[in-house]
Amino acid sequence: MTLPAVDWAQPWLVPYRAHGEAVAQAVAHRPASVAAALQGIKPEVVPDFVHQDALPAGQAYEAHIFQTRTVPTRDNLHDFFNGLVWLAFPQAKRRLNELQAAEIARTGVAAVRGPLRDALTLFDENGAVLDAPPALWRALVARDWHTLFVTQRELWAEARLLLFGHALLEKLVTPRKPITAHVLLMHDATGPMAFDDALLAESLDAERLEVKPFVPLPVMGVPGWCAGNSSASFYADPYVFRGLSR
Known part of the structure; x- marks a missing residue:
């Protein structure tokens, strides 16, 4: 093949x-x-x-x-x-699989996944993990794209974004501006936390994931990930960089 x-x-x-x-x-x-x-x-x-x-x-x-x-x-x-x-x-993938298998054993396989299995699948397929200064995370949660990518752009030098979802990686073989990840915040109170398989696995617990604590991020907006995003006008696209629904 x-x-x-x-x-x-x-x-x-x-x-x-x-x-x-x-x-x-x-x-x-x-x-x-x-x-x-x-x-x-x-x-x-x-x-x-x-x-x-x-x-x-x-x-x-x-x-x-x-x-x-x-x-x-x-x-x-x-x-x-x-x-x-x-x-x-491997530890993070095994943790997701353990949670999926436990939920299947508990509820069986239905035509519609329950909330936990739905969240696990969403992260497994399209998830990402962000370790970033609080100002960037606040701007992302608020969908304040101008602050996130323009006025606070220099803070991305202190951030790390890991794309975890395999369907997301597949889509990015042909990068397009609208491709969006479902992002999970990863940090601790003492400062930035290095991406580590064991730490990532430890952060994946059922209670946290069941409420879908993910925030959408158009990944082509990340500084350095697309040549066109060096201009502020790149983010003035309401079809991709949408504000919060009222």
Whole structure:
């Protein structure tokens, strides 16, 4: 198979670049399935990657991962990025899977997910984590885009934004201005907290996530992530940078 080309120089791909280039090369040149290429470089702490055919018909995907410690993987870009997030943040991914599996065991699989499973899926697919000075977070919560990206722009040098959702990473293979992440604040009272797999996993608890504490962020607005956003006029687009609903 052939995966679409990925521009690994993009700043949001820094945590995934080394593994991503290795897996993409294995898929392109052996050739190997995405599952086999991921399996070939994974450390022991990461579940085994298996072909999608290993998922029995009717079995819930998250429950299967929890029960078998294997990740069914299709030969597409979506599952390629899912595998890369497992490689980079195995404890956080395992925590999400544990919460999903516990909720499935408690309530079963229905046509509509409950609030916790819905929040877990949203973060897993489209989530991001922001460690930033309080002024930036306040501006983001208020959808005060001018303050966030123009008047307080220099504060982004003290911020770190991690894109975690694999569907979000997939969409950004073709960057577009409207692409939006669901952001979770990550900090402690003593100051900025380095992004660390164990710390991220620890922050993912059911009570916190069930209320969907996410804030939307159009990621192309992040300084340095798009050449066009060096001008203040970039943010004067009400279809992307929307204010709070009244």
